[in-house]
Amino acid sequence: MLDAKGDLAAVEVAFFGPAFLIGLFVVFRHGFSKQVGWLYVCVLSILRIVGASATLDMEVTNKYSDSLLTTAAICSAVGTAPLLLAMMGFLERINKGMEHKGISLMIFRPLHLISLAALIIAIIGGTDKMSSSASSQKTGKALGEAGAMLFFGILLALTIITLFNVTNTRYVLSHERNLLRACVIALPFLAVRIAYTIASAFSKKGGLFYYADVNIYVQAFMQFAMEAIVVCIFITAGVLTPKMEKQKIIEADVEGQKVEMISGPTQRSVRTEEQTRQDRPRFQAPQNIGDYRPSRLIKNAMSSRK
Template identity: 30%
Template structure:
């Protein structure tokens, strides 16, 4: 028996994200396991999408799926924005690393603004998970509260996106203070943000709907909207980030510092007639 259309989309996701898991793990080994690097969250996102695709395929092939299966599939599919947000924050932090500018150092991963955004993302994820569980609950109060939680989570995610766009814009204003190779990563973020907006809007518009069976529900809603605004957008974002990650040699910072950065020179002997200057 063949898969329904939603199951076919999940199968395509599975085929795309299994190799993407390997590629993102390669980037983790290449650029580092630290949370501040962002690559580990890109790998986590790919793993989450593999798990989500498997759950949807099981859901579509099960004649009478349990409430627990519905809930698990809905949660895994819905929390995808969280690792993408964390990855983008890590990449912005990487862009600002090793800059001598106080302004760029102020947007590091351990800065106050990033800590606040971390908290907002976690709260948003918790609200989305709670809302997803509430939708399938037999308790009428839980179902009623899930609507408010879903709206609050969608609003928080939109706020985080706007904040990341503003931080990204600040980096462009001060791009001359960024190490040469790290500017490629900034360009990658610029390319990904428009697709990121569509993905955030999918969650935000779904949060505004009063019914859990709205067109913007990833499990029960319109398959066309889900595929176009969520599945495709997410894969484009991951593809952009991984491509830029493969092309960005962060270990060459010392060889290629900030453009127009003043260099220090020492005078060295150059025979009896004068001096030759060499970089210190």
């Protein structure tokens, strides 16, 4: 018969199994792009299924091998990274659609590298913690603390970017506002999950969050429940958000002149027709490549003939 830890592992398999399948559907729907974060939702689901399966195997067979213990520890330690990377992918997509009104995409590159570095540190730290050597355990604890603080720093950066996007919602493409809502709603749950990671990393033997003997109810609430809620939020946003269209530059001939037009969503598309009519003069010459849309060219041509 399973104990409380085995019951939690069974619940994790029951949840993340379907979550992986739905997440995989969303990934294929939106495409395998580095700007799309649903791939990381699938990665998290795989990690949780593998870790929970290892725990269940030990609970059922009552054989606690070093390999299974290490597998469970590593899968538990790296669960934070996929959620942060998923949110980062959503914010990158949102700001790409905002064009010059959004955060520079160059900012996301170092954040992505730091996230991967924190992930590697967490994996090495989780492995060293399960070592029988006292020095390795000490190193693993130090690495776990460093990884936890890196995750906290990444969360702060993503929170700032999210708040910036919220204050500039009018520039967010209308069909991508579901992603922004998902990021805003997920933030408090991610904060609780990061708090658990930090508490677990800095906890000492005998403590409530000590990795080798963590309170199962604390783990169920601060780890599993928070991850499950965030995964549901991100998957729902993926189902409701249409597939991102790529912008293409198309050459055309208008009144004998060669022009270039952009197909696909742009930041200007979020403005209403009334706002556009009020902001532009009666005749406006194209100023940049974004002005060469068919509707703008036709209206300019008609205005010039009057």
